[in-house]
Amino acid sequence: MNHFLDIHQTAPTNLRFMIDQARRMKDARDGKPKGAPDETQPLAGRMVALIFEKPSTRTRVSFDVGVRQMGGQTMILSGKEMQLGHGESIADTARVLSRYVDLIMLRTFEEATLHEMAEHATVPVINGLTDTSHPCQIMADVLTYEQHRGSVAGRKFVWSGDGNNVCTSWLHAAGQFGFDLTFTGPETLDPNPKAVEFARSKGSKVTITRDPLAAARGADAIVTDTWVSMHDPESARERRHNQLRGYQVNGAMMAQGKPDALFMHCLPAHRNEEASSEVMDGPQSVIFDESENRLHAQKAILRWCLGV
Ligand code: CP
Ligand code: NVA
Secondary structure (H helix, E strand, O other): OOOOHHHHHHOHHHHHHHHHHHHHHHHHHHOOOOOOOOOOOOOOOOOEEEEOOOOHHHHHHHHHHHHHOOEEEEEEHHHHHHHHHHHOOOHHHHHHHHHHOOEEEOOOOHHHHHHHHHHHOOOOOOEEOOOOOOHHHHHHHHHHHHHHHOOOOEEEEEEEEEOOOOHHHHHHHHHHHOOEEEEEOOHHOOOHHHHHHHHOOOOEEEEEEOOOOHHHOOOEEEEEEEOOOOOOHHHHHHHHHHHHHOOOOOOHHHOHHHHHHHHEEEOOOOOOOOHHHHHHHHOOEEEHHHHHHHHHHHHHHHHHHHHH
């Protein structure tokens, strides 16, 4: 039984296996209607619980569709409507759910909640985003980059904006897949130091600079995310906007990257805040491929977790 909790906690050979399997499974579905079953049905007879303590569009729909394409069934649960949201412990919830379902996907706040769920569940647990990381997203993003430009190894990725949960998973991926990452943003929103240290310990070059145009120079991909995340207090909004205004990914920043640099964003986006609409809809943008690839990457993650 394998949990998929974080990219830095999953061996590089396993990560590579999942990316390659996702690609094969995606190719095999080419031209099929979305609801058509996959040729093989590795999740036949399996029940998957998808638990959300925060809103979601992509994670919710892509996991649901992916499980069904592979012959499994899903139930979507809102944390608030479960006893979990009314005082039942995470450990007891994990033990109970493990009697009914074959796998649990959890989107939650604290990273500790995810780890407690995994510790007490007797079925695999997948991280569907915490305040700290978003590994499924970055698996889809590695798949997306590689489909457009080949191996991520040795490339220069640039993160502009808030050093948030998605940025942390990019740093984990830098270490595990062997690429470099330059962060540009204000000092108060610097990336997670442990994630920076992890990437560096694996030999990746991690650069932190306050100058967005210098950061973007020679980039293979420029990545950003919302300036205010779901776990951030609403009161942070105005201050964040003032701090991050200079880090918008726009035409001027993209022009510093390589001519074939990609623009990436996990979505949902706030258009003309963290990125200009011109860049989001421009020829270098692969944002909707990233969304699509959540489906394919997670199908491979589900199979790896269940060993099927
Ligand atoms: N990118 C992502 O996880 O989107 P959702 O919040 O819509 O699931
Ligand atoms: N950083 C964002 C990502 C959403 C998919 C958040 O946590 O709200």
